[in-house]
Amino acid sequence: MLHVAEAARVSVATVSALINGTATVSPELSARIEQAIRDIGYKRNAIARSLKMGTTRTIGLTVPHITNPFFTDVVSVIQQAFDRAGYAVMLCCTDEDLNTQDDQIRLLLDRMVDGLIVARVGDGAILKRIVADANVPVVLMDRLCEGVDTDAVVLDNQRAVFDAMSYLINLGHRRIGYITGTSDISPMHDRMTGYREALQAAGLPVAEELVRSGNFHEIDGYNATMQLLSLHDRPSAIFSANNPMVIGTMKAIRDIGLSCPEDISVACFDDFPWSDVFQPQLTTVAQPVQAIGEQAANLLLDRLAGNRDAPPRMLVLKGRLMIRNSCRPLGAVVHSVSA
Amino acid sequence: MLHVAEAARVSVATVSALINGTATVSPELSARIEQAIRDIGYKRNAIARSLKMGTTRTIGLTVPHITNPFFTDVVSVIQQAFDRAGYAVMLCCTDEDLNTQDDQIRLLLDRMVDGLIVARVGDGAILKRIVADANVPVVLMDRLCEGVDTDAVVLDNQRAVFDAMSYLINLGHRRIGYITGTSDISPMHDRMTGYREALQAAGLPVAEELVRSGNFHEIDGYNATMQLLSLHDRPSAIFSANNPMVIGTMKAIRDIGLSCPEDISVACFDDFPWSDVFQPQLTTVAQPVQAIGEQAANLLLDRLAGNRDAPPRMLVLKGRLMIRNSCRPLGAVVHSVSA
DNA sequence: TTGTACGCGTTATCAT
DNA sequence: ATGATAACGCGTACAA
Numbered sequence: 001m002l003h004v005a006e007a008a009r010v011s012v013a014t015v016s017a018l019i020n021g022t023a024t025v026s027p028e029l030s031a032r033i034e035q036a037i038r039d040i041g042y043k044r045n046a047i048a049r050s051l052k053m054g055t056t057r058t059i060g061l062t063v064p065h066i067t068n069p070f071f072t073d074v075v076s077v078i079q080q081a082f083d084r085a086g087y088a089v090m091l092c093c094t095d096e097d098l099n100t101q102d103d104q105i106r107l108l109l110d111r112m113v114d115g116l117i118v119a120r121v122g123d124g125a126i127l128k129r130i131v132a133d134a135n136v137p138v139v140l141m142d143r144l145c146e147g148v149d150t151d152a153v154v155l156d157n158q159r160a161v162f163d164a165m166s167y168l169i170n171l172g173h174r175r176i177g178y179i180t181g182t183s184d185i186s187p188m189h190d191r192m193t194g195y196r197e198a199l200q201a202a203g204l205p206v207a208e209e210l211v212r213s214g215n216f217h218e219i220d221g222y223n224a225t226m227q228l229l230s231l232h233d234r235p236s237a238i239f240s241a242n243n244p245m246v247i248g249t250m251k252a253i254r255d256i257g258l259s260c261p262e263d264i265s266v267a268c269f270d271d272f273p274w275s276d277v278f279q280p281q282l283t284t285v286a287q288p289v290q291a292i293g294e295q296a297a298n299l300l301l302d303r304l305a306g307n308r309d310a311p312p313r314m315l316v317l318k319g320r321l322m323i324r325n326s327c328r329p330l331g332a333v334v335h336s337v338s339a
Numbered sequence: 340m341l342h343v344a345e346a347a348r349v350s351v352a353t354v355s356a357l358i359n360g361t362a363t364v365s366p367e368l369s370a371r372i373e374q375a376i377r378d379i380g381y382k383r384n385a386i387a388r389s390l391k392m393g394t395t396r397t398i399g400l401t402v403p404h405i406t407n408p409f410f411t412d413v414v415s416v417i418q419q420a421f422d423r424a425g426y427a428v429m430l431c432c433t434d435e436d437l438n439t440q441d442d443q444i445r446l447l448l449d450r451m452v453d454g455l456i457v458a459r460v461g462d463g464a465i466l467k468r469i470v471a472d473a474n475v476p477v478v479l480m481d482r483l484c485e486g487v488d489t490d491a492v493v494l495d496n497q498r499a500v501f502d503a504m505s506y507l508i509n510l511g512h513r514r515i516g517y518i519t520g521t522s523d524i525s526p527m528h529d530r531m532t533g534y535r536e537a538l539q540a541a542g543l544p545v546a547e548e549l550v551r552s553g554n555f556h557e558i559d560g561y562n563a564t565m566q567l568l569s570l571h572d573r574p575s576a577i578f579s580a581n582n583p584m585v586i587g588t589m590k591a592i593r594d595i596g597l598s599c600p601e602d603i604s605v606a607c608f609d610d611f612p613w614s615d616v617f618q619p620q621l622t623t624v625a626q627p628v629q630a631i632g633e634q635a636a637n638l639l640l641d642r643l644a645g646n647r648d649a650p651p652r653m654l655v656l657k658g659r660l661m662i663r664n665s666c667r668p669l670g671a672v673v674h675s676v677s678a
Numbered sequence: 679t680t681g682t683a684c685g686c687g688t689t690a691t692c693a694t
Numbered sequence: 695a696t697g698a699t700a701a702c703g704c705g706t707a708c709a710a
Contacts, residue, residue, distance in 0.1 A: 001703065011681045016705060026679065041472060046449040047395065048703035050386050051686050058429070058450070066405075066415045067612070076405045079432055083439075088446060090397070091430040093418055100422075107427055110385040111397070133380060250616040273406070277589040278617030340687060350697045355689060365695065387687035390702050 001044075007036035019044065050112060059115045059300065060108030062092040062101060064216070068244055070270045070287060071119065074141070077293025078117060085301055087114070096183065096216055098122035102130070109134045115300045120145050122183055137303035141296045144186040151299040153292055153315040157187045160285045160319030161194030161241070162201075164267055167283075167321060168237050169202045172330030173265065175210060177228040177235035179221055179249065181242055182213045191241045191269065210235055214245055221245025225252035229264075236264060236330055243270035246282070265327035269319075281324035288317050340383075346375035358383065389451060398454045398639065399447030401431040401440060403555070407583055409609045409626060410458065413480070416632025417456060424640055426453070435522065435555055437461035441469070448473045454639045459484050461522055476642035480635045483525040483653075490638040492631055492654040496526045499624045499658030500533030500580070501540075503606055506622075506660060507576050508541045511669030512604065514549060516567040516574035518560055518588065520581055521552045530580045530608065549574055553584055560584025564591035568603075575603060575669055582609035585621070604666035608658075620663035627656050 005012040010029055017023040018033050025033070036042070050056040059082060063071040075091065082089050090108055094101040101121045108116065109130065116138045120127055124145035131138050131148055140152035168176055178195050181188040192211075199206050212227055214220025221240055225248060228235055240246035246268035253260050260266045260280050271286035295315050302310075344351040349368055356362040357372050364372070375381070389395040398421055402410040414430065421428050429447055433440040440460045447455065448469065455477045459466055463484035470477050470487055479491035507515055517534050520527040531550075538545050551566055553559025560579055564587060567574055579585035585607035592599050599605050599619050610625035634654050641649075 012704080013682080013706075014680060017680085020705080022706085024679075029680085043445075043449060045390075045451065045703055047386060047389050047451045048686090049705080051384075051390050051688090051702090052704045052706090054686080056386065056450075066418065067411055072406055072411050075430075076432065079405065079430060080434075083431065083443070088429050088431075088450060090427050091414075091418060092422065092427075093415065095419075104422070106382075110382060111395075111427060112384065112386045247613045247616055250613070254616065272613075274586045274589070274611075277586055277593070278619070280617070351688080352690085352697055352699090353695085356696085359689080361689085363695070368696080384687050387702090388689080390686090390704090391688045391690085393702080 001042065003040050004033065004036045004042045007040060008032040054112075055114050056112045057086060058088045058090060058111070058113050059117065059304075060090045060092065060105070060111075060113040061117045062094055062104055062108075063119045064094050064096045064121055065244070066091070066093050068216075068270075069272060070142075070243055070289065073273075073289035074293045074296075077290055078297050081294060081297035081301070085297075087304075094121045096121050098126075102126050105130050109136065115139070115304055117141055117296050117300055119143050120185070122185075124148055137300060137308070139296050139300045139303075141292065142187060149312050151303070151313050153295045153299065153317065155187070155287055155292070155319050156316050157190035157319070158194040158197070160321075161191040161239070161269070162198045163319075163321050164239060164269075164283075164285050165195055165198030166202070167323065168239065168265065168267065168327060169198060169204065171237075171265070171327055173235075173237040173327075174204055174330075175207070175233065175235040175237075177225075177238040178211045179224045179228075179238065179240045179242070179245055180211065180213045181245075182215050182220075188241060195239070195241075214242075214248075216242055216244060218244050218248040218251075221248025222252045223248070225249040226256070229253070229256050229258070234264075237327060238264065238266050240266070240268040243268060243272075261326050261328040267327055271322055275322065276324060280326040282326045283324045284322045285319045286322045287319055291317055340381065342379050343372065343375045343381045346379060347371040393451075394453050395451045396425060397427045397429060397450070397452050398456065398643075399429045399431065399444070399450075399452040400456045401433055401443055401447075402458045403433050403435045403460055404583070405430070405432050407555075407609075408611060409481075409582055409628065412612075412628040413458075413632045413635075416629055417636050420633060420636035420640070424636075426643075433460045435460050437465075441465050444469055448475070454478070454643055456480055456635050456639055458482050459524070461524075463487055476639060476647065478635050478639045478642075480631065481526060489651050490642070490653070491651070492634045492638065492656065494526070494626055494631070495655050495657050496529035497533040497536070499660075500530040500578070500608070501537045502658075502660050503578060503608075503622075503624050504534055504537030505541070506662065507578065507604065507606065507666060508537060508543065510576075510604070510666055512574075512576040512666075513543055513669075514546065514572065514574040514576075516564075516577040517550045518563045518567075518577065518579045518581070518584055519550065519552045520584075521554050521559075527580060534578070534580075553581075553587075555581055555583060557583050557587040557590075560587025561591045562587070564588040565595070568592070568595050568597070573603075576666060577603065577605050579605070579607040582607060582611070600665050600667040606666055610661055614661065615663060619665040621665045622663045623661045624658045625661045626658055630656055 005015045018025045092104040119142040128148045138150045212224035214224045267283040269285045271284045357364045431443040458481040467487045477489045551563035553563045606622040608624045610623045
């Protein structure tokens with residue numbers, strides 16, 4: 001900018017005034033300055049500007065896994081929203097690891113991000129302290145965090161699973177396997193509650209042997225399903241509370257020589273982009289990914305726009321049961337090995 | 340830092356020296372400083388550091404669509420690699436739009452990213468100028484850019500499609516529909532060449548009516564497939580050169596009342612994470628996403644580590660034909676409506 | 679309308 | 695070993 005000022009024979013203040021429109025500059029000088037800007041190929045240095053202004057127009061976004069289609073979609077929506085608003089977004093994947101998450105949030109804070117959207121991982125204690133120390137607005141997404149009292153957008157997980165389970169129960173299923181995540185994050189907790197309540201509401205027992213947990217990955221779903229299918233009195237249906245794990249469930253069913261939905265019904269949380277093109281078409285609980293992403297972005301953009309003192313807002317969205325053909329009425333089940 | 344220096348009754352230079360280990364400071368002062376750091380809760384400001392050092396330890400990454408599973412996976416791998424190296428990554432999605440891409444790259448450059456990985460979009464002219472002006476290392480990924488002579492990692496697209504087409508031809512297919520992307524980016528061009536050459540090598544004609552183009556989205560694949568299936572002498576197989584578009588292909592086949600592979604064979608570029616769990620299991624050309632991401636990251640990290648003068652390096656990786664059950668020998672095709 | 683001077687938080691240079 | 699100070703590039707009072 002100094003070079004520009006010199007080339008245009010004006011002061012840097014005038015150049016700045018012109019660029020930011022913060023004061024009116026005479027046409028002659030404007031022309032000279034703009035010419036100089038072109039000649040030099042001047043580009044404003046956003047880093048210097050950030051240091052001076054105390055704002056980076058950058059936000060941080062952390063999710064457990066970007067390859068989980070749910071997060072892929074939400075990240076995409078959030079990215080677009082902030083792109084429109086002139087913000088850059090720094091993306092971090094915590095891989096469900098607590099230390100990684102802490103490091104990444106610190107990294108983002110050091111870089112003076114103006115705000116944070118986080119789908120947290122693990123215990124919230126450190127996140128809580130970090131958030132309290134740093135003076136940036138934080139929006140929690142997908143997963144709440146006890147003690148962190150801030151904006152959040154989540155799903156009514158309990159209700160969503162309750163509905164899905166009720167659907168299975170109405171189909172006649174009485175022994176329904178349930179695969180959950182190991183870590184006690186709020187969605188897993190709430191979904192499990194939905195599972196229990198649906199069974200109880202139907203007067204069915206909650207058999208602990210039917211509940212398995214895994215670490216969110218495909219292989220964990222595979223192992224959990226193998227255990228369920230090895231049970232003496234194996235379940236007639238399986239509900240997976242996590243999207244990647246249901247792939248493992250399907251593979252286990254295939255490897256053990258069964259087929260879905262003929263031998264076993266399957267439903268899961270989170271929709272697939274192409275759920276209705278391939279067979280079986282999985283019955284899923286679809287989250288409103290578009291709305292979740294947009295609301296999270298709006299919540300943060302609102303704080304960024306200056307609305308700092310409003311009390312924390314929590315948005316609870318509803319899931320939608322997408323009934324397809326991966327679940328069969330129990331009475332009509334035909335074993336493929338039958339003669 | 341000034342506060343820390345005051346609280347510890349030393350100069351800022353000493354604080355800096357201690358933090359960065361750039362000079363030895365006496366145990367007494369070290370203790371005082373560390374105590375002050377804890378008391379104040381001091382965190383180093385990465386922005387100020389960047390301004391001074393001229394490096395942000397941040398890279399920019401732009402892809403057309405993060406929801407395309409290919410890019411999802413590659414982004415994930417790249418993100419992990421830079422995370423390990425202590426870099427943050429700013430993610431941008433261009434949505435196949437040229438202006439968006441230019442804006443985003445400028446945004447990233449303004450923010451002084453240390454390097455750029457870009458899966459480019461559209462004409463390379465502006466990208467070329469931007470890259471030339473800015474003095475940051477750039478790695479091209481997936482898509483080359485004429486006139487931009489820089490590091491790159493791409494697939495041998497021509498060969499990959501040639502192999503896939505040869506497979507279909509060996510199966511007895513003679514009329515093979517081909518769905519490509521509209522924009523003339525290098526992969527689309529090379530894949531089309533592979534299509535043509537495979538037909539020619541087999542002594543088959545290249546019927547222009549069998550080649551349709553779309554704008555990379557599902558709906559475009561749907562429309563293109565509808566057109567292909569409306570042909571008087573409709574193709575017995577369809578190859579989609581893009582992953583999202585093949586979903587449209589499958590939906591069109593379903594909507595028109597046909598089924599795959601019984602009535603029509605389908606193959607496509609890019610593998611799905613769960614290709615082998617659902618039916619039909621699509622035969623695909625799988626890209627080595629892990630290697631692509633890692634190599635792109637390594638190329639850039641190498642430049643970042645100081646190796647600026649080495650001549651541009653281009654890595655060409657090989658695709659792998661994943662033969663599943665979505666393609667049938669032509670002679671054995673049985674129409675599902677037959678009695 | 680335009681210019682001067684200062685500060686944002688760091689790091690590096692050079693005295694001491 | 696430690697401290698004073700300049701500089702990174704920008705925005706902005708304040709003065710002219």
